Amino acid sequence: DGGITQSPKYLFRKEGQNVTLSCEQNLNHDAMYWYRQDPGQGLRLIYYSQIVNDFQKGDIAEGYSVSREKKESFPLTVTSAQKNPTAFYLCASSLAGPYYGYTFGSGTRLTVV
């Protein structure tokens, strides 16, 4: 079955540590996105990529980094520069950008310990 997979489901980060969240899709979608969701709030865009080897910053890119070396993969690194990283992170993909519906992964819950 085609879908989008995020791992791990839960992640704990120590102060000053970088962590990487995985996002893989086998839908042959060109566009991929990372969103952050805080409790009781909507989604805020971190980064997005419309083609391989290209990506753009969203509204809250500071303290995060991404890469898009393969069409199927769009990992997100939460760096130590992100001072408040505790949140629910959602990855999504789309056939060709926001003119189609997005398919979301099941999310990664990141907690700073």
Added chain:
Amino acid sequence: SQQGEEDPQALSIQEGENATMNCSYKTSINNLQWYRQNSGRGLVHLILIRSNEREKHSGRLRVTLDTSKKSSSLLITASRAADTASYFCATVPYNNNDMRFGAGTRLTVKP
């Protein structure tokens, strides 16, 4: 920045009743989409309505769009307990390649 704003923030109804959620936005859009999110899960795409469309249906869902008022509504008819979730509207502005989500409406359907 968030584009759409849902109203109400929370809605509680009995099973079998209809649920209506509203979304208002500020700038011209290419399309507007509705998503559902069960607690602690990813979002599921429900309906996409384009700026030149006024109404779309999908099963028990009906979405309307009024571009003159910059607003949309999602109607769920004959609600079920399984419809309990948060519902988000998301807008795609003209000449833009990303989508903005509102804060959502938390729907509770009591059996």
